[in-house]
Amino acid sequence: MVVSTQSKRFASLELDCGVTLAPVDVAYQTYGTLNADRSNAILIMHAFSGDAHAAGVDEQTQQKGWWDSMIGPGRGFDTDQYFVICSNVLGGCRGTTGPGSINPATGEIFAMTFPVITIGDMVRLQAKLIESLGIEKLLSVAGGSMGGMQVLEWAARYPDRVASAIPIATTPRHSAQQIAFNEVGRQAIMADPDWSDGNYYGGKLPGRGLAVARMVGHITYMSDESMRQKFGRRQREDQGIFEVESYLRYRGSQFVDRFDANSYLYITKAMDLFDLAAGQQSLTAVLERSKTKFLVISFTSDWLYPSYQSQEVVSALRRRNQDVAYIELTSKYGHDAFLVEVEEQSEIVKGFLVRVTKGVNRR
Amino acid sequence: MVVSTQSKRFASLELDCGVTLAPVDVAYQTYGTLNADRSNAILIMHAFSGDAHAAGVDEQTQQKGWWDSMIGPGRGFDTDQYFVICSNVLGGCRGTTGPGSINPATGEIFAMTFPVITIGDMVRLQAKLIESLGIEKLLSVAGGSMGGMQVLEWAARYPDRVASAIPIATTPRHSAQQIAFNEVGRQAIMADPDWSDGNYYGGKLPGRGLAVARMVGHITYMSDESMRQKFGRRQREDQGIFEVESYLRYRGSQFVDRFDANSYLYITKAMDLFDLAAGQQSLTAVLERSKTKFLVISFTSDWLYPSYQSQEVVSALRRRNQDVAYIELTSKYGHDAFLVEVEEQSEIVKGFLVRVTKGVNRR
Numbered sequence A, B: 001m002v003v004s005t006q007s008k009r010f011a012s013l014e015l016d017c018g019v020t021l022a023p024v025d026v027a028y029q030t031y032g033t034l035n036a037d038r039s040n041a042i043l044i045m046h047a048f049s050g051d052a053h054a055a056g057v058d059e060q061t062q063q064k065g066w067w068d069s070m071i072g073p074g075r076g077f078d079t080d081q082y083f084v085i086c087s088n089v090l091g092g093c094r095g096t097t098g099p100g101s102i103n104p105a106t107g108e109i110f111a112m113t114f115p116v117i118t119i120g121d122m123v124r125l126q127a128k129l130i131e132s133l134g135i136e137k138l139l140s141v142a143g144g145s146m147g148g149m150q151v152l153e154w155a156a157r158y159p160d161r162v163a164s165a166i167p168i169a170t171t172p173r174h175s176a177q178q179i180a181f182n183e184v185g186r187q188a189i190m191a192d193p194d195w196s197d198g199n200y201y202g203g204k205l206p207g208r209g210l211a212v213a214r215m216v217g218h219i220t221y222m223s224d225e226s227m228r229q230k231f232g233r234r235q236r237e238d239q240g241i242f243e244v245e246s247y248l249r250y251r252g253s254q255f256v257d258r259f260d261a262n263s264y265l266y267i268t269k270a271m272d273l274f275d276l277a278a279g280q281q282s283l284t285a286v287l288e289r290s291k292t293k294f295l296v297i298s299f300t301s302d303w304l305y306p307s308y309q310s311q312e313v314v315s316a317l318r319r320r321n322q323d324v325a326y327i328e329l330t331s332k333y334g335h336d337a338f339l340v341e342v343e344e345q346s347e348i349v350k351g352f353l354v355r356v357t358k359g360v361n362r363r
Helices: A119-132 A146-157 A176-191 A193-198 A207-221 A224-230 A243-256 A261-273 A283-287 A307-318 A334-340 A342-362 B119-132 B146-157 B176-191 B193-198 B207-221 B224-230 B243-256 B261-273 B283-287 B307-318 B334-340 B342-362
Strands: A006-010 A024-031 A041-045 A083-087 A140-144 A164-168 A293-299 A324-329 B006-010 B024-031 B041-045 B083-087 B140-144 B164-168 B293-299 B324-329
Touching: A006 A119, A024 A119, A041 A119, A041 A146, A083 A119, A119 A146, A119 A261, A140 A146, A140 A342, A146 A164, A146 A261, A146 A283, A164 A342, A176 A193, A176 A207, A176 A261, A176 B176, A176 B207, A176 B224, A176 B243, A193 A207, A193 A261, A207 A243, A207 A261, A207 A334, A207 B176, A224 A243, A224 B176, A243 B176, A283 A307, A293 A307, A293 A334, A293 A342, A307 A324, A324 A342, B006 B119, B024 B119, B041 B119, B041 B146, B083 B119, B119 B146, B119 B261, B140 B146, B140 B342, B146 B164, B146 B261, B146 B283, B164 B342, B176 B193, B176 B207, B176 B261, B193 B207, B193 B261, B207 B243, B207 B261, B207 B334, B224 B243, B283 B307, B293 B307, B293 B334, B293 B342, B307 B324, B324 B342
Parallel strands: A041 A083, A041 A140, A140 A164, A164 A293, A293 A324, B041 B083, B041 B140, B140 B164, B164 B293, B293 B324
Antiparallel strands: A006 A024, A024 A083, B006 B024, B024 B083
16 A cells, blocks of 8 residues: 655644644545545544554655554555545644744744644644545544544544544543653753754754653653563673663664654643643533544553553543443553554454444444 | 761772772761671662762751661661661762762873773772771661662672661662663763763763753652642643643752762663672572571552562572561652651661661670
């Protein structure tokens, strides 16, 4: 499946902070075919550092998508049956408008003049994209980690426009610890003199700070056990360092080539600010209007987005007897599990989507 | 109890790496009185960023020692009964020879020409200090975290010179995850241009990098739950940031005033290299010559030094039917628990030391 990234431009997007971005570009990819009654569309939302290239082989880079094992013919999100869409988030650096984009008002790159964005803003932009594709109601919205936050936001904000929702390894709000890890990454970036208050475009990138930020991230994505199995205390004899050190340095430096430091700052802030129940009495109150069917998935060894956070969503839904299936999958892979534990996840998603499809067609 | 730091100079210390340091200074404090037969001495070992000032009020800084709640008249380490010693570790920056010291061979500061040091080197220097105080056998050696590694090293290397050992919240070797967190701290420091390959003395300190390193540390010292209780999602309205961010920034910047960045690099490396069973068949083989009585303590919510690491030591000792008591204390404070969970810890240590003292006097 060779795929390519497409782009749409929207006249404007009003943000939660009150600022209006105009225009706004969205980069997206689609897989499979939209059926005649436009009832088989599934929107996939990527995690923090992901992009629109979720599946297939990109015609330009020849690389596989970040969830290719889950999306394709016969896979969990079966492209023989469903029309799957994935877009780069607002604030990103892979084709959608973000701090590295030109501010049309000044003709210069936004950098740190880019307005503060929220998970809600990301979702409203996705809603514009879905409308523009002629889709009134999505069969499902799905994603892990920050993608899962967007799933929850979709279900809460557009309860009539999503037949089902699959939030994976996620949370209705960041804990102090999750905020703290993000803050370390931001401070590492801003401590790099090459960051230059965000005005590094066209010059030397804040690569050292961004690499350190990414190293912290990678530790939190794995589990104690998966790191032990992958690296243990093995040393690289050529460098006189532990393999885990070599791995982190490599992953850190590699990230600099593909991610914008200012997008790091804006997107992690959006995650920290996200609070599904903000301004409401409870999670139950937020979700009770929803007729959306939920499939909530978490993983035993995920200590960055621990199961108790998913279970809070499940409890809120069950309190109103809403349609929710919850599965805590056994995995040693930590938070990365949502990307790598494909086999069981695929079967569960597949079965769930069959059930949702039947429900939609019955109406 | 007003205390002051003393200093001793030793002619030389041969290191595991083959280099000989000559001379070597050791900063230390003592509390209580050495009895006539010199049988009531207890050596306390500090954690990564600690120093010799373990108890009492320092006559210069007016500050309390880092384990003041555990050491003093009537406390866990009762200075009415025991003579307690604590020294700054080799490689440190609080009076003991380290990378910030003058290299006598050149008349210049060592900086990164300081040799690689190990937990074993730290302990051999402590042994010199103990000998110089006329103490042949210690009633006990005790410490948490990196202090606990030194406790284990003492018990393994000098089985006849320690009647008892109290390793707390520690490990016989760092896991890949523990190495990874240390490596992030090191990379943050070395990414700071002010680090200047370690030659920053007398100039601008690598404060931004060191602060980021310390922020990561503080996250790992707390638990998800203790961070939630302490900070939650509360925001500082004056700064528009979360309280946990404000706290980490403060703690990071504060650390720069009291800790040397090169000491950070050398000491964390010593922790990573530590492997009590290195070159031996098993932990059991390392410890089986020991007649030392052990009290091993760990804490339920400590995810940086999880209980399973303490339990590995306990299992190794039990395999040879050695005298070991193990207690896993319930705490929400994470790794910090060894510093703050004073009440139960005091009682347990007190009772253990009474038992050890009886055993010593019976002989």
